[in-house]
Amino acid sequence: MRITNKTLMPAESVHEDVVDASGSYVIEVPEGARYEGVFLLKGETLKIAVHLTGKNAGCVLKIAYLSSTDLKNDIVCDVYHDAPETYSSQIVKGVLAENGTVDYHGVIHIPFNSQKCEGSQNHHAVLLSDEAKVTCVPELEIYADDVKCAHGSAIGALDEMQLFYLQSRGIDLKEAQKMLIHGFLSDLLPGSFEPQIADWMVKHA
C-alpha cells in the first residue's frame, strides 16, 4: 500500500488529482494553507488523515468511487481541526453496479480549543443494482462549542424522470444511464479522469 506524507508550507495552496488512489495519506496543512485532493477509487482502500494545524488552514477532499462485482471500496477520512478557525469539506460520490460495496467512514475531529471551525461531509451514492451495498458512517467528534458542522448522505437509484426525459429524445436506456452517471460525477472529477470512468462504464454500466 502506498503511503504518502505531505506537509504544506504556510499559505501554500496544493491541488492534486489522484487516479487509482489506493493508499494511505497523511497531510499536514499549516496556517493559511489549503489542500485540495481529488481521488478516484475502483475497488480500493483509501485512508486519509488531514491535520489542520494553523489558523485559516483548510482542506477539500473530493472522493469518487466506482464499485462493481466483488469490488469493495474502503474509505476512511479523518480530518483533525487542530487549530481554531480552520475549515474542511469532504465530498464523496460513487456509483455501484452489480454486488459492489462501499464503506465510507468519515470523521471530523474538533477538539475543545478549536473554536470557529467549519467542517462538512457529504456522501451521495447511486445504485445501479439491488445487490450493491453502501455503508456510510459519518462521525462528528466535536468538543468545541462555537463551530459549524454539517453532514448528509443520499443513496438511491438514478432518477426515473431524468431517464425518461433522455429516452423520450431517442436515447436508449444504457446511453441515458451513462449520461446521468457522467453528469453525476462531473462536478467532482475534472476531465483528466474521463478515460477511467469511460472504461469502467463500458464494463459495468
Place this chain on the structure above:
Amino acid sequence: MALLEIKNLHARVGDKEILKGLSLTIEPGTVHAIMGPNGSGKSTLSNVIAGHPAYEVTAGEICFKGKNLLDMRTDERANEGVFLGFQYPVEIPGVSYAAFLKQALISKKKYFGEKPLDPVQFIKRLKVRAQALGISDDMLKRPVNVGFSGGEKKRLETLQMGFLEPDFCILDEMDSGLDIDALRVVGQGVSIMREPHRSFLLITHYQRLLDYIVPDVIHIMVDGRIVDTGDKSLALKLEEKGYADYK
C-alpha cells in the same frame, strides 16, 4: 392511414385510473388541440403516448403509422417520430444542453443506420436554430434545464423539436410561463414546422396559443375522456363559458 390512432385507452397510476376510455384519431398534417380542466388527464395522455413507465395501460390500443406504439420502448417511439414537449422539462445537472442534443441526434442516426453525425455541421446548425428562438450560445453550454426560467425552458423544448424533426409533436402547455414576445417566438417556431406529413397535438388552457398555431380540431377532455370535439370556435366558446357545460 391515420398518423396516430388511439382506441378506448385506459391507463392508471398505481390503483388510480386516470384515462377512462379515450379515443382519438389524428391524420397527417393536422393540428389538434386538447383543452380540459386541471387534473383531467391531459399530461397523463402525453406521458402514456411517450411511454412513461409510471403509467400502466390496462386496455385499449395506440397505433402510430400503423405500428403498435405500446410495444415500443420510449426511445424507439421517439426515433419513430413521437416528440413530447414537456409541461415541466426535467433538469439534468452535469449534462450540457449541447451534449444532450448531440447524443439525441447520434441516437437517431444510429437507429436508422445512417452515417454518424458531423460534429462541425451539428454545431453550425445548432447555433442557427438557437438564434432564431432567442437562445444564446451560453445557454447551450449550461446543464439541461438547470436554472433556466420557465420561458427559456419552453424555448429550449421548441429547439429540440426543431432539431429532431419528429412526425408527431405533443406540446404539453407550451404556452405556460411564456411572456407575450416568447409566445410569439415559440408559436412561430412551431408554425414553421407545419408540413403535410407532420401533425401536432397541442395541450393548452388558453386560446392565445391557438392564434399562432391555428388548430384544425379541438377536443375537450374531462375526467379521462374526450367529451366534445369541434373546430376552432370551440376554444372561443370555452374562453367565454368555461367547462361548466361538461360537468
